[in-house]
Amino acid sequence: xxxxxxxxxxxxxxxxxxxxxxxxxxxxxxxxxxxxxxxxxxxxxxxxxxxxxxxxxxxxxxxxxxxxxxxxxxxxxxxxxxxxxxxxxxxxxxxxxxxxxxxxxxxxxxxxxxxxxxxxxxxxxxxxxxxxxxxxxxxxxxxxxxxxxxxxxxxxxxxxxxxxxxxxxxxxxxxxxxxxxxxxxxxxxxxxxxxxxxxxxxxxxxxxxxxxxxxxxxxxxxxxxxxxxxxxxxxxxxxxxx
Amino acid sequence: xxxxxxxxxxxxxxxxxxxxxxxxxxxxxxxxxxxxxxxxxxxxxxxxxxxxxxxxxxxxxxxxxxxxxxxxxxxxxxxxxxxxxxxxxxxxxxxxxxxxxxxxxxxxxxxxxxxxxxxxxxxxxxxxxxxxxxxxxxxxxxxxxxxxxxxxxxxxxxxxxxxxxxxxxxxxxxxxxxxxxxxxxxxxxxxxxxxxxxxxxxxxxxxxxxxxxxxxxxxxxxxxxxxxxxxxxxxxxxxxxxxxxxxxxxxxxxxxxxxxxxxxxxxxxxxxxxxxxxxxxxxxxxxxxxxxxxxxxxxxxxxxxxxxxxxxxxxxxxxx
Numbered sequence: 001x002x003x004x005x006x007x008x009x010x011x012x013x014x015x016x017x018x019x020x021x022x023x024x025x026x027x028x029x030x031x032x033x034x035x036x037x038x039x040x041x042x043x044x045x046x047x048x049x050x051x052x053x054x055x056x057x058x059x060x061x062x063x064x065x066x067x068x069x070x071x072x073x074x075x076x077x078x079x080x081x082x083x084x085x086x087x088x089x090x091x092x093x094x095x096x097x098x099x100x101x102x103x104x105x106x107x108x109x110x111x112x113x114x115x116x117x118x119x120x121x122x123x124x125x126x127x128x129x130x131x132x133x134x135x136x137x138x139x140x141x142x143x144x145x146x147x148x149x150x151x152x153x154x155x156x157x158x159x160x161x162x163x164x165x166x167x168x169x170x171x172x173x174x175x176x177x178x179x180x181x182x183x184x185x186x187x188x189x190x191x192x193x194x195x196x197x198x199x200x201x202x203x204x205x206x207x208x209x210x211x212x213x214x215x216x217x218x219x220x221x222x223x224x225x226x227x228x229x230x231x232x233x234x235x236x237x238x239x240x241x242x
Numbered sequence: 243x244x245x246x247x248x249x250x251x252x253x254x255x256x257x258x259x260x261x262x263x264x265x266x267x268x269x270x271x272x273x274x275x276x277x278x279x280x281x282x283x284x285x286x287x288x289x290x291x292x293x294x295x296x297x298x299x300x301x302x303x304x305x306x307x308x309x310x311x312x313x314x315x316x317x318x319x320x321x322x323x324x325x326x327x328x329x330x331x332x333x334x335x336x337x338x339x340x341x342x343x344x345x346x347x348x349x350x351x352x353x354x355x356x357x358x359x360x361x362x363x364x365x366x367x368x369x370x371x372x373x374x375x376x377x378x379x380x381x382x383x384x385x386x387x388x389x390x391x392x393x394x395x396x397x398x399x400x401x402x403x404x405x406x407x408x409x410x411x412x413x414x415x416x417x418x419x420x421x422x423x424x425x426x427x428x429x430x431x432x433x434x435x436x437x438x439x440x441x442x443x444x445x446x447x448x449x450x451x452x453x454x455x456x457x458x459x460x461x462x463x464x465x466x467x468x469x470x471x472x473x474x475x476x477x478x479x480x481x482x483x484x485x486x487x488x489x490x491x492x493x494x495x496x497x498x499x500x501x502x503x504x505x506x507x508x509x510x511x512x513x514x515x516x517x518x519x520x521x522x523x524x525x526x527x528x529x530x531x532x533x534x535x536x537x538x539x540x541x542x543x544x545x546x547x548x549x550x551x552x553x554x555x556x557x558x559x560x561x562x
Contacts, residue, residue, distance in 0.1 A: 052440055078442035090437035092430050094498075103430045106423045108442030159442055 003066055005030045005163060005194050006051070011060035013046055013218075020046040022218040024060070028163070028196060033189050035209030035226065036198045039238055042215040044198045045087060048165045052084045053077040065162065078108050083161035085152035087168045087198075091140035097151055098123055098136040101158040108159025123158060130154040130184065146177045153184065157193075164188065165196045170204055178204055206230065214238065250417065254410045261406040265399035274402040276519075278470060280511035281405035282463050286484060287491035287503035288412040289459035293452045294489065295497030296425055298432030299348060303360030304488040306367050307337055307457050309480035311464025316377050316474055319385060326404070326469060333465035334458040341457020345450035352435070361485075368480040382475030385468050401466055409504075412459050416500040419455065428452055460488075483527070490534045496544025505545050 004027035013021040021043045028034045036044050049055040051062055053074030062070040069077055083104075092100050101123040127133045130150045135143065143151060149169050156164055166185060170178045182204055189195050199205040205212065205226075212229040214222045216238040222229045229235055265274065286304055293299050314336045315329035324332065347359050372380045387397050394400035419425050427448045430438035439445045468474045487510070495506025510533065514526045541548050 054436060054440065073444075073446075074439040075442050075444045078440060084440055086437065086440075090434045092433035092437065094429060094433050099426070103426055103438070103443065104441045106426055107430075107444070155441060 004028055004063075005032075005065060006196075007061075007063040008047075008051065009061045009063070011047070011050060011062065012058050013043075013050055013055065014058050020218050021050070021057070024215070024218070024220055026213055026220070026223070028194060030162075030194055031189070031192060032194055033186075033208055033210045034194075034196045035205040035212040036196060036215070037200075037202075037205055037212060037229075037235075038215035041217075042238070043218040044215055045167060046218075047215070048084065048167060048196065048198065051077075052082055052165060075107070078159055078161075079110050081110075081160075081162035082165070083108070083156035083159045083163070084165040085149070085156050085167055085169050087171070089145075089148040089152050091143070091148060091151060093139070093141040095140060096137055097127065097132060097140050097143065097154075100140050100151060100155050101126060104155045104158035126154050126158050129187075130157075131180075146173055146180070149173065149181060150184070153181075153188075157188065161193060163194045163196065165198070167198045168200065169197075170199060170201050182208055202230075250414070254414070258403070258406055258410065261403050265394065265396075265403060271396055271398050274396075274398045276515045278398070278402050278405050278466075280508065280515065281402070281409050282467075283487055283491060283511045284409050284504055284507040285405075285412045285459055285463040286488040287495070287507040288409075288416045288500065289456045289463070290488035291492045291497055291500070291503040292416055292419055292456040292459075293449075295492055295502070296419065296428040296432065297449060297452050299352075299449070299452075300354075300357045300489070301344070301360050301456070302357045302485050302489070303344065303364045304460055305480050305482055305484040306360070306364035307340060307460030308464035308467075308484045309364075309371065309476065310336055310340055310367060311461035312467045312474050312479040313371055313374075313377050314461065315465040315468045316383060316385065319468065320377070320383075325388070326466060329468075330404075330408075330462050330465040333461040337457040337459070337461025338454040339457075340461070341453040341455070342450055344457065345446075345453035348449045348453075349446065364480060364482075364485070368476050371480070372476050378474065380476065382473060385472050385474070387469055387472055397469070401470055404466060408459075408462060412463075413500060413504060415455055415459065416503075419452070420500050424448060424451065487530065490530050492544075494533055494537045494544055496546030498543065499546055502544050502546045509545065 006028040009025045011021055011024040024047060038044050046055065050057040053072060057070055061068055064080060064082060069080065092103060098120070102119060105119045105123060124133060124136055127136050130153065132147060132150055132154060135147060140151060153166065153169060170181050173181065178201060185195055185197065185208065197205060197208055209226055211224065212226045213220060214229055214235045221234045221238060222232040286308065290301060290304055293301050311333040314333040318324040318329045318332045344360065344363065348356060351359050371377065377383055390397045390400055427443045430441065430443050431445050431448060435445055467479065491506035491510050492503040494510060495504065496502030510530065513529060517525050517529060537544060
């Protein structure tokens with residue numbers, strides 16, 4: 001078996017006296033659909049903040065495509081191929097949807113080389129696959145919740161990532177909208193992108209993931225195929241507090 | 243695209259030629275004396291907007307940069323007898339360095355805290371210069387203008403043309419920043435710095451770049467002041483009025499486009515100069531304050547926003 005795309009080993013993160021992550025180790029393989037679950041405050045977002053570079057880990061290592069990245073600034077990690085969406089959408093509000101993607105195309109890739117017109121065509125192409133083509137010219141602050149979620153994914157995709165981290169991209173969406181976003185993520189995965197999904201909506205994460213990891217109070221309490229993790233007694237205790 | 247770029251430079255040359263023409267046509271030196279102040283404010287507002295407007299970091303330290311520009315010029319003149327253009331170049335280098343340091347502040351300080359730090363920086367630098375005897379310290383310093391260079395017949399007229407040239411440089415830089423990937427990155431920083439960083443924008447590098455360009459222009463704008471007044475003291479060189487004016491002119495003109503600060507500086511600068519002559523120089527500050535409040539409340543996108551709205555209404559009216 002080839003080396004994993006992402007290898008997190010012995011990762012720890014403290015905020016003052018509070019230990020948010022404690023000796024977390026996990027491998028995510030190239031092309032995998034990986035689910036990350038856990039109750040509120042269990043450290044899911046902290047973990048992906050450490051991976052994407054928004055936070056610096058205190059201990060442990062993060063290898064991406066075989067290289068240590070845990071001391072690199074976030075923008076360099078994005079250029080190496082780690083893209084993310086945010087739990088609460090963070091659009092560039094003063095820009096149109098198209099311009100939001102152009103930022104990612106201009107800055108998020110390892111090298112430049114496209115002309116201005118080519119990048120615009122490409123951005124519109126990406127918006128097309130996300131079903132946002134007719135919104136390209138409107139301000140991102142005027143989008144609906146589900147459109148914002150899709151734009152965040154589109155913006156992440158515009159950086160041509162190898163790994164896409166989706167942080168609760170479905171929170172606050174209706175049933176049919178959840179299916180829409182889920183289908184989108186599955187299509188991206190089929191196009192070869194490794195995806196880590198953080199989600200509270202259980203049926204979505206179970207349907208999506210090939211492998212699931214559950215965090216509780218900064219530690220891994222279960223890891224494996226979705227059904228096995230769901231059936232794990234400690235996972236049920238963590239969620240139900242039993 | 244290339245047509246538009248040429249258009250800009252042709253326009254710039256015309257403006258420069260016009261400025262020189264005016265120095266030949268108009269006898270009265272006061273027009274140039276007043277005009278130079280307005281040009282200075284156009285440069286300051288344009289420079290302020292590169293950081294404050296595009297990147298959203300409100301710099302209250304324009305007067306620090308201006309003052310350092312003035313005193314770099316004085317030092318170079320007194321120590322080396324450097325000619326005016328060398329003084330300005332030296333000031334620009336100092337400004338870029340000081341801008342770089344200001345940029346490092348953004349590592350830890352955002353929003354209002356950054357602004358307060360820039361005020362503090364002004365006070366620190368002013369205090370340093372007050373205690374520096376070589377450049378006059380607290381009592382100020384007289385400078386004797388060297389004879390005017392050909393083809394000009396008066397020093398003030400020459401300063402006026404140099405001021406126009408500096409405006410052109412400032413506007414060209416601001417326009418380039420706005421239209422290029424730099425401007426897009428800065429706008430991303432203004433909207434959401436964390437999201438920008440995670441989208442691949444090298445936020446620190448871009449902020450350092452914006453601060454350095456902005457600082458270089460501000461200091462270069464300050465440099466000719468010594469020769470203009472033939473005197474410099476810390477109270478006027480580090481006057482808070484420069485900080486407030488640069489900010490107010492940008493906001494009143496509109497911060498999203500390079501033309502905004504230019505428009506704001508012209509409208510406000512001309513009003514102020516007219517009031518100084520006709521009524522009193524104290525009224526200036528009041529007018530500035532009142533206009534700033536009116537615009538922040540009534541037209542947050544500035545004069546440019548108003549013009550755009552008016553234009554859109556006209557276009558709609560014409561279409562139906």
